[in-house]
Amino acid sequence: MKNWTIGKRIILGFATLICITLALCFYSYIHVTAIRTYSDAIISDALPRLYTIGRLESNVRQSQVITFKHIASEGKDEKALYDAELVSLVQGNERVISDYEKTLTRTKDRELFERLKASFPVYRQAREEVLKLSREQKSKEAFEQAKLQLKPAYDKLTAAIQAEAVYNRTSGDLCASAIKEAIGGAITGIWISMAVALLFGISISFFIIRGATRVLTGVSTTLSEGSGHIASAAAQVSYGSQFLAAGSSEQAASLQETSSSLEEMSSMTHRNAEHSAKVNELAREARAAADMGAADMRAMALAMSEIKTSADDIAKIIKTIDEIAFQTNILALNAAVEAARAGEAGMGFAVVADEVRNLAQRAAQAARETSAKIENAVLKTSQGVQISNKVSKSLDDILAKVHEVDVLAAEVASASKDQSEGITQVNIAVAQMDKVTQANAASAEESASAAEELNAEAESLKVAVAELLRLVGSQQSARSLTFVANPAKPGHIGRQMSAAAQHRASALTHAGKPNLHNRANAPFTSTRGRKGSDIPMEDDFKEF
Amino acid sequence: MTRIEATPGKTSLAGKYLAFLLNRESYGIPVLKVLEIIRMTAITPVPRMPAYVKGVINLRGKIIPIIDLCAKLGLEHAASTEHACLVIVQVPGPENRPIHLGLAVDAVEEVCQLAAGDIEETPDFGSALDTACILAVAKVRNAVKTLLDIDYILAAQTVPPLLRTL
Numbered sequence: 001m002k003n004w005t006i007g008k009r010i011i012l013g014f015a016t017l018i019c020i021t022l023a024l025c026f027y028s029y030i031h032v033t034a035i036r037t038y039s040d041a042i043i044s045d046a047l048p049r050l051y052t053i054g055r056l057e058s059n060v061r062q063s064q065v066i067t068f069k070h071i072a073s074e075g076k077d078e079k080a081l082y083d084a085e086l087v088s089l090v091q092g093n094e095r096v097i098s099d100y101e102k103t104l105t106r107t108k109d110r111e112l113f114e115r116l117k118a119s120f121p122v123y124r125q126a127r128e129e130v131l132k133l134s135r136e137q138k139s140k141e142a143f144e145q146a147k148l149q150l151k152p153a154y155d156k157l158t159a160a161i162q163a164e165a166v167y168n169r170t171s172g173d174l175c176a177s178a179i180k181e182a183i184g185g186a187i188t189g190i191w192i193s194m195a196v197a198l199l200f201g202i203s204i205s206f207f208i209i210r211g212a213t214r215v216l217t218g219v220s221t222t223l224s225e226g227s228g229h230i231a232s233a234a235a236q237v238s239y240g241s242q243f244l245a246a247g248s249s250e251q252a253a254s255l256q257e258t259s260s261s262l263e264e265m266s267s268m269t270h271r272n273a274e275h276s277a278k279v280n281e282l283a284r285e286a287r288a289a290a291d292m293g294a295a296d297m298r299a300m301a302l303a304m305s306e307i308k309t310s311a312d313d314i315a316k317i318i319k320t321i322d323e324i325a326f327q328t329n330i331l332a333l334n335a336a337v338e339a340a341r342a343g344e345a346g347m348g349f350a351v352v353a354d355e356v357r358n359l360a361q362r363a364a365q366a367a368r369e370t371s372a373k374i375e376n377a378v379l380k381t382s383q384g385v386q387i388s389n390k391v392s393k394s395l396d397d398i399l400a401k402v403h404e405v406d407v408l409a410a411e412v413a414s415a416s417k418d419q420s421e422g423i424t425q426v427n428i429a430v431a432q433m434d435k436v437t438q439a440n441a442a443s444a445e446e447s448a449s450a451a452e453e454l455n456a457e458a459e460s461l462k463v464a465v466a467e468l469l470r471l472v473g474s475q476q477s478a479r480s481l482t483f484v485a486n487p488a489k490p491g492h493i494g495r496q497m498s499a500a501a502q503h504r505a506s507a508l509t510h511a512g513k514p515n516l517h518n519r520a521n522a523p524f525t526s527t528r529g530r531k532g533s534d535i536p537m538e539d540d541f542k543e544f
Numbered sequence: 545m546t547r548i549e550a551t552p553g554k555t556s557l558a559g560k561y562l563a564f565l566l567n568r569e570s571y572g573i574p575v576l577k578v579l580e581i582i583r584m585t586a587i588t589p590v591p592r593m594p595a596y597v598k599g600v601i602n603l604r605g606k607i608i609p610i611i612d613l614c615a616k617l618g619l620e621h622a623a624s625t626e627h628a629c630l631v632i633v634q635v636p637g638p639e640n641r642p643i644h645l646g647l648a649v650d651a652v653e654e655v656c657q658l659a660a661g662d663i664e665e666t667p668d669f670g671s672a673l674d675t676a677c678i679l680a681v682a683k684v685r686n687a688v689k690t691l692l693d694i695d696y697i698l699a700a701q702t703v704p705p706l707l708r709t710l
Contacts, residue, residue: 326583326627329652333562333654336575337581
């Protein structure tokens with residue numbers, strides 16, 4: 001039953017009430033029908049018959065009176081007048097009896113009626129005899145006759161009429177008592193069903209109202225809390241949006257600076273590309289020069305090896321010269337020895353030998369020197385060959401390096417070109433970013449105003465919630481309203497917010513509802529309310 | 545041949561000397577002992593000879609024994625033999641018959657005239673050392689030449705008799 005909707009509950013309540021009403025109606029209908037039946041019986045049966053009987057009785061009495069008047073009268077005309085009256089009475093009686101006879105339904109009634117009917121001719125006969133006497137002006141006899149014969153007939157007739165009347169009255173009474181009974185039963189039934197309906201109605205409506213009120217109270221409490229949250233969130237959003245707007249403006253300015261820097265960079269990159277192209281050219285030239293140098297080096301190495309060969313040849317020649325000088329020296333020494341042996345005679349020869357030996361020694365010396373020089377030259381040449389080999393190798397290295405430089409320069413050139421293009425694209429992107437940032441700023445402003453609107457909506461929601469709570473008649477309404485006002489409690493938020501934000505938030509929250517503000521300042525502490533205000537504030541405002 | 549004979553007076557030592565090199569040191573012998581100077585030629589080794597006998601050569605049809613003077617004097621050999629020569633000397637042999645021997649030297653320097661003033665006596669190295677093979681010491685141009693007593697060096701006591709028979 002808890003999960004039933006309010007509609008279901010109301011339907012159940014109303015269905016119950018309708019059932020009770022229907023039962024009541026049915027009961028009443030039965031009773032009213034009975035009453036109608038009995039009243040119909042009274043109206044259409046007992047009363048007319050009583051009336052008819054009454055008329056009959058009165059007619060009979062009147063005829064009796066007329067009869068006596070007839071007796072008492074002396075004129076013939078007067079008697080004739082009474083006779084006529086009697087005839088009309090008899091006719092009336094005949095009509096009444098026939099009318100009455102038509103209404104007969106019961107056997108007891110019929111029995112009584114037959115007796116009545118039977119007593120009529122007796123009475124009429126007796127009356128005729130009396131009247132006959134009276135017409136003959138025999139008043140005394142007539143009177144006597146009346147006393148003797150008419151009176152018993154008359155009594156008998158009235159008795160029958162009385163019996164009939166009593167019977168009809170009894171049946172009428174029976175009907176009346178039945179009606180009375182039915183009315184009493186109907187009243188009792190109505191009372192009982194009213195009590196039941198009241199009981200059911202009260203209890204069902206109590207249940208329905210209680211359920212609905214509880215739900216509505218819960219909903220409205222939630223709504224009021226929610227509207228409070230919305231209000232504070234709207235304040236935050238507003239603040240954040242303005243912050244964002246300011247940030248976006250700054251960003252836009254930075255982006256413009258970035259854009260100009262990027263343009264500078266672009267031109268620099270372009271220059272770089274040009275320079276790298278130049279480097280490429282220079283590297284090509286350097287490679288050509290290095291190629292030439294390498295070729296020259298190879299030629300030089302060849303020349304040096306030729307020099308070495310020549311030097312070797314020269315060395316051989318020098319060796320020969322040295323040999324000759326050595327031999328000459330030996331010869332000179334031999335000559336000197338011979339001269340010494342010759343004693344005085346060999347003196348001049350000794351001088352010559354000495355000269356020859358000197359020459360030989362000089363030749364040997366020169367040859368040695370030349371040899372040394374040539375050896376030196378050969379050494380230097382081989383060193384030169386080594387150096388030229390090294391130089392050649394270095395040139396090869398240079399060539400390789402220049403080639404690398406060439407490649408790298410080409411890469412740098414292409415990279416610079418790419419970079420330039422990339423920077424152009426970045427520039428476009430930055431321009432777009434600038435646009436987006438400005439759009440962001442505008443959106444932020446819009447969202448700030450939207451937040452204001454949201455705040456206003458929250459305020460109106462609060463009012464609506466208050467209305468709802470009032471409608472629900474909840475005790476919590478005051479509490480709830482205080483919850484709504486509580487999130488904006490300045491001291492609590494101020495710890496996390498800047499002064500401006502706090503001012504803003506409090507201004508936003510209190511703008512619409514000064515009375516709530518007053519209530520919020522009242523010494524009311526609710527953990528739920530605090531909790532509600534805590535949730536959105538801390539994380540968001542820490543960042544600011 | 546006695547020692548006194550081999551060492552004449554100081555004045556008689558003046559004269560012409562053939563200077564040659566043994567292991568870069570300059571030595572001298574009297575030029576009159578020298579017959580001729582030839583280049584180093586192929587030397588035919590002779591078996592069962594001491595180490596200082598290098599062998600024999602054929603000099604214009606005459607067999608000349610070759611003495612390795614460095615080995616004979618107990619000196620080291622020179623590194624370079626480019627200017628090596630054979631000095632053919634005539635020394636008195638048995639029964640005063642002159643014999644011809646070849647001295648292998650590292651190089652021949654010159655024939656120089658030594659004055660008496662240039663020649664000094666053999667310095668005394670102590671009684672224990674034999675200086676018999678040295679005639680004197682000559683001073684030539686700030687250098688010192690050792691003058692060898694070639695007769696003593698190549699005497700019968702020092703050279704095996706076999707060679708002398710040649």
